Structure formats: structure tokens, C-alpha cells
Amino acid sequence: MRTPVVRFAPSPTGRIHLGNARTALFNYLFARRFNGRFVLRFDDTDLERSKAEYAAAIEVDLAWLGAHPDLMVRQSERFALYAAAAQRLKEMGRLYPCFETPDELDRRRKRQIGRGLPPVYDRAALALSDADRAALTAQGRKPHWRFKLEARTVAWSDLVRGDSHIDCASLSDPVLMREDGSWLYTLPSVVDDIDLGVTHVIRGEDHVTNTAVQLQLFEILGDPAHAPSFAHHNLLTSSSGEGLSKRSGALSIAGLREAGVEPLAVAALAVLTGSSDAVAPVRSLDELQARFDITHTSRGAAKFDPAELDALSARTLHGLDYEAVRERLAAHDIVGHRAEPFWLAVRGNLTVFADVAVWWRVVEGEVTPVIEDADYLAEARALLPQEPWDEKTWSQWTGALKQATGRKGKALFHPLRLALTGRDQGPELAALLPLLGRAKALARLP
Ligand code: GLU
Numbered sequence: 001m002r003t004p005v006v007r008f009a010p011s012p013t014g015r016i017h018l019g020n021a022r023t024a025l026f027n028y029l030f031a032r033r034f035n036g037r038f039v040l041r042f043d044d045t046d047l048e049r050s051k052a053e054y055a056a057a058i059e060v061d062l063a064w065l066g067a068h069p070d071l072m073v074r075q076s077e078r079f080a081l082y083a084a085a086a087q088r089l090k091e092m093g094r095l096y097p098c099f100e101t102p103d104e105l106d107r108r109r110k111r112q113i114g115r116g117l118p119p120v121y122d123r124a125a126l127a128l129s130d131a132d133r134a135a136l137t138a139q140g141r142k143p144h145w146r147f148k149l150e151a152r153t154v155a156w157s158d159l160v161r162g163d164s165h166i167d168c169a170s171l172s173d174p175v176l177m178r179e180d181g182s183w184l185y186t187l188p189s190v191v192d193d194i195d196l197g198v199t200h201v202i203r204g205e206d207h208v209t210n211t212a213v214q215l216q217l218f219e220i221l222g223d224p225a226h227a228p229s230f231a232h233h234n235l236l237t238s239s240s241g242e243g244l245s246k247r248s249g250a251l252s253i254a255g256l257r258e259a260g261v262e263p264l265a266v267a268a269l270a271v272l273t274g275s276s277d278a279v280a281p282v283r284s285l286d287e288l289q290a291r292f293d294i295t296h297t298s299r300g301a302a303k304f305d306p307a308e309l310d311a312l313s314a315r316t317l318h319g320l321d322y323e324a325v326r327e328r329l330a331a332h333d334i335v336g337h338r339a340e341p342f343w344l345a346v347r348g349n350l351t352v353f354a355d356v357a358v359w360w361r362v363v364e365g366e367v368t369p370v371i372e373d374a375d376y377l378a379e380a381r382a383l384l385p386q387e388p389w390d391e392k393t394w395s396q397w398t399g400a401l402k403q404a405t406g407r408k409g410k411a412l413f414h415p416l417r418l419a420l421t422g423r424d425q426g427p428e429l430a431a432l433l434p435l436l437g438r439a440k441a442l443a444r445l446p
Helices: 018-033 052-065 079-091 102-114 130-138 186-195 205-221 253-258 263-272 285-291 308-318 322-330 339-349 353-364 374-383 393-405 409-421 429-436 438-444
Strands: 005-008 037-042 071-074 095-098 144-147 153-158 162-167 175-177 200-204 229-233 236-238 302-304
Touching: 005 018, 005 200, 018 037, 018 052, 018 200, 018 229, 018 236, 018 253, 018 263, 018 285, 037 052, 052 253, 052 263, 079 095, 079 175, 079 186, 079 205, 095 175, 144 205, 153 205, 153 229, 162 205, 175 186, 186 205, 200 205, 205 229, 253 263, 263 285, 263 308, 308 339, 322 339, 322 353, 339 353, 339 429, 353 429, 374 393, 374 409, 393 409, 393 429, 409 429, 409 438, 429 438
Parallel strands: 005 037, 037 071, 200 229, 236 302
Antiparallel strands: 095 144, 144 175, 153 162
16 A cells, blocks of 8 residues: 555634544544554635634644644645646636526526426536627626536445445536635645645545545546545434534534543544444554554444543543653643652542642642541541551551441541541542651641
């Protein structure tokens, strides 16, 4: 196989959501698996709807997910390439000007449907003479430009969907350029894929029909022996069958991040839903990559339950090694030789990462002890072992207390937890106690 070059090509007209993360990560993990390159391409030819803020936000979202691009390009900086390609198509008679208004086209479509015909563009513009075109232009009419499809079946072997074919005779000649000279997505995408040497186009199955058109363009504009391979994956839908939309903002990556959902949980759900592997926590993108094989993606619906995300996120946290979170802990000033044992002590209790701050305060800062039974706690104070402390200190201490007081179970342990942590539940005290140290423990026992 050629060293893969893949691209994720969002249009920066909104924030990306879980479904976009699926496409982005399919591309990123595919590149990572085969030591290829992952290109981030902003499809920002629609200058009105595309915003630099959205592009910047998409970069932030991808970085948060860990999908770092090797290269970033913007279509808005590449118009000259598209113009040159369009010129070649014109010279070959494959790009032709059309003057119909949207209303006219609509009326024609309705008439076709009324007669039981497929609503395919009738190529009336091809019948215009030079004089007709000159007259229309003189009236101030501006053409849009259509690609003249060859009426034949285009076939490809899709990495997800298997043998695929589309009869282009049943398609309208697609508009490549609007009246105002702006580009629709079809041509720039092909020009860039050729220019950047894209080997695999991995995208949602909503683009299957475009592939037939684009393959005809690849054949004309590129080296036919090197058209990319295609993989069209199924789209994520929530369990109620709803799709995800950029506009609704539902399950946006930014929203999930702000809600404290772990990026690896988002990645696991986005990638493993509808795969041959069950959705389960992963410790790293490498692990996710090892569990992901694009050719094993199911063709059926990729349904997921958004309510699963919180539990998946918590379980993801519980399995993360210290190395995976070192920097994030440091951002909370949790550093030094106690940072790692602290992480190992508390991770199993977290539902969101930000709760580390709560537990760090418990071992490091001030807490208000909850005193339930002062006499018992006084006894506990008297029996508190001398340092050095380790993970056995807790059982030594509570063993001695049990002997001295005859207490057991909750009556033995719970007042200690309340006094030492100020809370009625939390991580194992055997792990917390050595982090707390004797001086702090004493200060919290009356
Ligand atoms: N801008 C297109 C989209 O967001 C890209 C499709 C493609 O990957 O070719 O749907």
C-alpha cells in the first residue's frame, strides 16, 4: 500500500460534534496505523458562512481529542488552483455555462416529476448558441457552471461498503461554480485531493453519490492510476434515530469538553460505535487505533446512547495511568513525588477529572472535619501510629482501634473518614492516609 495521506475536511461553519469526531478520528487513526499523514483541510469556499473563529475552534477541538494534523490547508487560499482546473474542464467541453434561475429549475423539476420522470437536469443550456449566450450576458445574466457527466456507471471498491457503483446517467450535471464565481465543494475537493496526494478519502456515507461525480473528475484532472481509495462510513445517530447537526450544537465537542467528559471517552464512543468491537474505555489513542479497523465498520446504523458518555468517561478515568494525566494534574498544581500515588489513590473515585482538586485539598489543604463521636476520635488520636507511614498504616491503626474499642465495620471506619476528609465517602483511606501524613491527621482529630 502507498503510504497513506488522508484528510479531514470540515467546513468551518459551526462547531464540530461527535459525528464529525468520528470522521476525523477514522482518518487520524488510519494515518497513525500506517505511518501516514493526516491533513486538516478547511473547506471554506463559502466565504459568507465560513468563519475564522470556527476554524480555530475546530483546531482546538481536534487537539483536545489528540488528533493532531501533520498539515493544515484552507481552500480559501487555493482559489487559483480551482480556477486553473475549471479552465481545463472548459477547454475539454466538460464545464458549461447555464443561465437558468432557481425558479426556472424548480418549475422544470416539478414538471418532470409530474410526468413521472426523474428530476434530472435536462442540459438545456448545452443547446444555447453563442448568440443566445451573448444575449443573456448582455441582459446582465451571469451563468453558473455545470460539469458535463459522462453517462456511464462509475464503480469503486469501497473500504467499508464493498463493491459500489453509481449510474451517472441518473444524476444531474453538478454545478461546480455559482453565478457569483464561488465554488461549490465538488471540484475544490478533487483538486486538493490530487494536489496533496490524498490516497484514501474517508468520509461519511452522505457523500457516496459525490464519489461517482468526483471519480469522473479525478480521471480527467489527475492520474487515473492514482485516484484515491474511498471509505464511506455510516453516520452516528442517537438511540432515538436522530442525526447530529452542526447547527443544533447537540453533542458538540466543545460542549462535551466543558461538561468534563474525557476526550478518550469521546474518541472511543465516536470510533467504536457500530464497529465489530464493543464500546469500552481505552487508555490511549494507540489502544483505540489497535482496536479499530475501518474495513470492519458495520454498514448498519451506528446508534449510540448519549447517556452512556458519562459512565464511559468515568470508567475511562479509572483506567488512566499517571503518565497519561501528569500534565493535567500539574495544571491543578498537583506535582511532586506525591502526585503519582495521589492519582492512583483517587482515580477510581472520579466522575470528572476536575474533582482531583477536591481530593487534593483533602490531602494537602484545609478541610473542616466532621466530628461524629468525639470520644471515639480521641481514642483514635491516641492510637495513631508514628511515621513513616505506608499503605499498611491504615490497617495497623484501625486494627488497634478495633481491639481497644470493640467496634467494627462502619462504626469503626466511618467516623474516621468523616473527621479526616470531611466527607462521607471517597477513595480508600489506606491510600489517602499516607498522603495526608501524621501532622494533618492529628489536626483533624479532636
Ligand atoms: N466539507 C465536506 C464535508 O464536511 C468534506 C467531505 C469530504 O470529506 O470530502 O462534508
